[in-house]
Amino acid sequence: MATTEVERRRGQLAALSIAAVVIVVGVPLWWRTTETYRAWLPFSQIKDLSKLQLHLSADVEVVFARGTLTPEQQKKLPLTQTQDEEHAVDENTVLRYTHEIKYRTATIMEEEALGKPTAAEADLSLHMLSESPCGSSVVYVIPEVSSLLPENVKVYIGQRRTAILRINAEMRAGKTVEQLLAVLKPQIKQVLQVMSFSHTDITAALSDRVRFNPGSKESMTHSMRAFTSSPGYEITFSLLNPDPRSHRLHWDIEGAVQTYIQPFLTKLSPLANFSIDSQMLHYAMLGVNPRYNNDRGAFILHADSLAHVINPVEARLGSNAASSNPVLNFLLYVPDAQHSPLYIQDHKKMDVPSNAFHSPRWGGIMVYNVKNLYGPEAEFPVNININMAEVMGVFLTQLRLLVGMESSPPPPGFLVAPCGSVGLADWELDRLMWSRSVENIATATTTITSLAQLLDQIGNIVINDNIAQQVSSAVTSVQLAVAELEAGNLGFALQYSKETILASEKAFFDPSLLHLLYFPDDQKFAIYIPLFLPMCVPILLSLLKMASEARRRYREKQAKKD
């Protein structure tokens, strides 16, 4: 009797201890070994990022030249005003624009500079005096009697960051300073729309965040034409020679790139890295047949057929296999002797002066006619040196458009200075930097928030430490970039925005983040049940038996007590 009791006791103890081991050691062990490693992410900060409040601010100086102000008005200067504008683009994005305008009178040296005969020279001497920091603008107000600007021109926008505004005499007569400034305000605002950031530009840059808001049609085409922000771009210059038997072409591409393109790209270096290469393709045809026009005595390529030119050529173009940067292709096509000369006509049947066309987010093609360079008695193949200046002028125009420069004409009464040898005015660079910073910040915030959402939703993805670090650094950089934009430090804002986009893209596209294979619930049960059920059933049954026996004994004890 006692032995069975002892054995039963031993059996109960064994079952209890096994159950204890399973629960205390087994279950946590199983839990730890099957959980996915997820490093800590700053989810709360990322949630804050989804509501984007961008505050762009720029410093403006308005300098009054002699003859624009009455002495009473002059006494009130220098004066500072703030122009503030707020737009809610959608429920998550708010844009605020601030211009901090400082009004003052011109110094003696500035007066001397403004006394130069032409606006361009004035611009140059003003620039010699002081260089405006990145992101700021200076507007010089000159009296009506000044001969600096031509007759119908009200505003002259220079190559750097200065503009010259002509004021009407009746505007300033008999007014206090405040009234004068109020009258000037819309004019200054118009100038700043051209030179500094404008709402259409910035909303176009936000197209990543604000998807279904086309805005104005110009901004949509503008946003479609320019390449998206990328840390680097590749530019490829290709010379297409369909007829090597007739033409032997020489082009000094290296020299031309060094002279014309490189200064432009160097100036753009805060935005992105550019790498350039070139190639020559022989026997590369255009793919469309131009028609011969008897009146012109030349072959005509109509604008409608231009869209089909690019594809057959693109298949032949090489590109750098190692990098994933977007490629800008610039093609120079020299028509073959049978189809020379070849002109491009627009839809109005008029010749295109540049003989070139470009395709949004792809590049440009220029047709270069060489028929006039040799006569019928020439010995084939003819050696031809291509005039790189002409070619590079066209390519540079196309490059400007593809990089994101504004192509819409300025408002009436405005005269924009030609951009000089570099091909880029300082204020144009500033505008690009503003929209680029905003675009980077918008893209990075969407990337980070969608990554956080994704990681939250899918519990199976492993989050490694390096990803967590990338995300944290991306979040920090975004906050810094937004702060710098608010402070008006354009250079730093752009730099931080580039850092944040690099970090966020790296985190989002990390190869380890592949969604672990989806296991439907029935499959999970099918795997666990054969493993755990055979082990658990005896333990559970013995526990149940112990429990029922304990209850029985307790009831017996109760019965004995009564």
Added chain:
Amino acid sequence: MSLSDSLISFRNSFISPRFVQNSAGQFFSSGHTNNWAVLVCTSRFWFNYRHVANTLSVYRSVKRLGIPDSHIVLMLADDMACNHRNPKPATVFSHKNMELNVYGDDVEVDYRGYEVTVENFLRVLTGRLPPSTPRSKRLLSDDRSNILIYLTGHGGNGFLKFQDSEEISNVELADAFEQMWQKRRYNELLFIIDTCQGASMYERFYSPNIMALASSQVGEDSLSHQPDLAIGVHLMDRYTFYLLEFLEDIHPSSKTNMNDLFKVCPRSLCVSTPGHRTDLFLRNPESVLITDFFGSVRKVEITTEPKFSIHQSYSDSDP
């Protein structure tokens, strides 16, 4: 409202100093600037010849209509043209009259053989490839890309079989598309699938701007077209055969729209009922051209006169 009319009016706006008619919206109504195609054949073994032929025929159409190889990711799970059981080596035919060799002479296969796995497919779609992957194996699309995705193979209710050893479920596919949408990797997506019970694969999509077509409904099998007694296997599936026939009539400037594509292969020819899904798509299918997805018609703008003068001798004295 044709494309050329819109080109004309947009062109006018560039020539004249002020925008004459702001029809830029019409011109860029489809909103895309480049096209990509991801064509996947998921089955291997000689008796699945028709799946490779399916994929190659779509590849051929897409190339013919203008999408360059650099923008096509072609994944073939097996090599039929150079298979040692192929009595006509280096060819893949779509019909037993052997008129059309869809293998052609310019095929660029990006993922071949055992490289075609669910993981690689998802990596291509989401972009999470190791940094050493070459450009030709990547889907480098942006927010203005229209992407055509074509899948074929053996499938069932809610899954598609890859390589006879693994499968991709419709949930994973829908999640992958959602990740593409989150990262703005496409403007519009056309998804075509030719498998048994193909409609189940697009049931779970929830991202915007996706249009889907399938060769059969849930519970139906997609049938193959005709066998060829010389080659010994079925050469092509019915749906893709009639799709190829339809696409052979399309040329780069044709104006056929999606409603015609939905009518391809009616029940009388296909035996199964092809299905389509357009509720996630923003535009009206009638206004969507076939060439918006299958071809690559580039938008073009004329370059106006440069605004600055470039001198022959670089002797400017700008500081």
